[in-house]
Ligand SMILES: Nc1ncnc2c1ncn2[C@@H]1O[C@H](COP(=O)(O)OP(=O)(O)OP(=O)(O)O)[C@@H](O)[C@H]1O
């Protein structure tokens with residue numbers, strides 16, 4: 001316990017780093033994932049903008065990358081990170097890799113939720129003279145908003161999970177903190193402190209996501 | 220000039236499985252819909268009714284033939300142009316197809332936004348439409364808070380928002396109970412009468428046709444097998460499939476099974492007399508039978524009112540001398556249609 005008070009400021013820095021990585025990944029990966037998901041949904045045969053080539057390529061790419069364990073993906077993408085954002089180690093490099101991995105996962109979640117939108121609502125919008133892009137923006141996404149929020153809540157919890165691996169490429173965050181100061185120094189209290197804070201994070205996120213979805217669904 | 224003119228329109232879908240035969244959903248249909256018509260399209264499930272109306276607002280492209288709306292050929296028009304055409308054609312649906320994420324007023328405003336109206340123009344128009352369908356107090360409700368009838372009224376308001384000349388109703392009352400169905404049909408009648416909107420009503424229920432249509436087309440296997448004035452088709456259906464539909468609302472000549480029951484209960488010769496508006500009146504016919512000294516009773520049938528014109532089939536059990544009966548029937552048959560059960 002005493003050790004935890006000694007490390008107090010480092011603990012809060014680690015907490016901040018986790019928040020930073022999660023927020024940035026959610027922002028970047030969330031946006032790219034949304035875009036990819038919408039493209040997947042709308043280029044599928046029989047959908048609003050059917051395009052077999054785009055759909056097939058995207059489908060294969062996502063299926064290829066999605067099952068790769070993140071720790072391996074992290075290592076594999078590292079040189080690429082250095083090339084694109086200038087650094088291959090640290091929190092930003094993790095955000096880079098995690099955003100890519102998350103956007104693939106999110107794209108599937110988005111696609112699956114958009115598919116549930118009633119074809120009737122889309123048909124009605126078409127019958128009113130709306131074009132495909134307008135329908136995506138003003139009908140498909142709003143109609144799926146509730147489940148989309150739940151999907152994002154689900155994924156953000158997974159993102160919190162994966163930020164714990166930042167330590168492997170020289171990053172920080174609560175995962176690294178627990179590993180370096182708790183596990184390696186035989187201080188279970190430290191590990192447990194990090195664990196508790198992460199649980200609180202996740203619970204808060206989950207609660208917020210559920211609340212938002214309920215508000216949108218009004219049910 | 221017809222508002223909608225279909226000429227030899229065919230729509231085929233690719234075979235559902237490899238090597239199978241393609242599906243001919245609409246087969247060589249030629250049909251004119253005049254301005255002001257309430258045109259009913261009736262047929263069994265899979266007859267091609269929905270496909271036919273979806274060709275009219277070009278939600279599906281025709282495989283061949285010509286489709287004119289308001290004098291303009293639709294086949295071959297680019298999608299961008301078709302969207303403009305669709306702004307002038309309203310559509311309502313069996314499952315209402317409202318946007319669940321939007322309020323009632325949001326739903327009604329949607330087509331106006333698509334049409335590029337400004338906020339300032341949209342608000343009064345939405346209020347006016349809500350007033351028309353009697354839902355002014357529901358403006359801020361969400362569709363899930365409405366009953367089926369209310370949802371369909373929102374659907375109608377939404378479809379009418381851009382003042383289309385044509386309204387397509389695909390099984391618009393099939394999900395509603397009989398009373399609500401009548402309410403919605405009354406509303407559609409008002410739409411037709413007050414705004415002069417031409418309406419195409421798809422249904423598999425003959426009483427829907429009976430209560431609002433002025434013309435009717437009977438579809439079977441993708442083809443229009445009979446069409447014309449509702450009165451004509453109801454009072455003298457030419458086709459067995461049409462006859463079957465008509466028999467769901469009109470008691471015509473009794474079927475063999477019904478005849479057997481009638482014979483069991485009534486003595487004498489069973490004769491069906493078919494009246495049509497303009498033929499000899501019932502009074503004349505009954506007078507004739509009475510004068511011949513025949514004893515008769517009404518055992519089956521009824522009189523129907525279609526668009527203010529009456530027709531019907533009355534089946535009588537007639538008792539009396541054969542010769543007198545024959546003479547009387549012959550004299551009646553000169554003026555109305557007489558069918559004697561064998
Ligand atoms: N998108 C499609 N792809 C393939 N076949 C289709 C498609 N739409 C309709 N069909 C087929 O075309 C035929 C006519 O269908 P349609 O929906 O027009 O019938 P309907 O008269 O409206 O029937 P219902 O009363 O059940 O609504 C059916 O055999 C149907 O299976």
Ligand SMILES: [Mg+2]
Nearest residue numbers: 268269270389
């Ligand atoms: Mg149908």
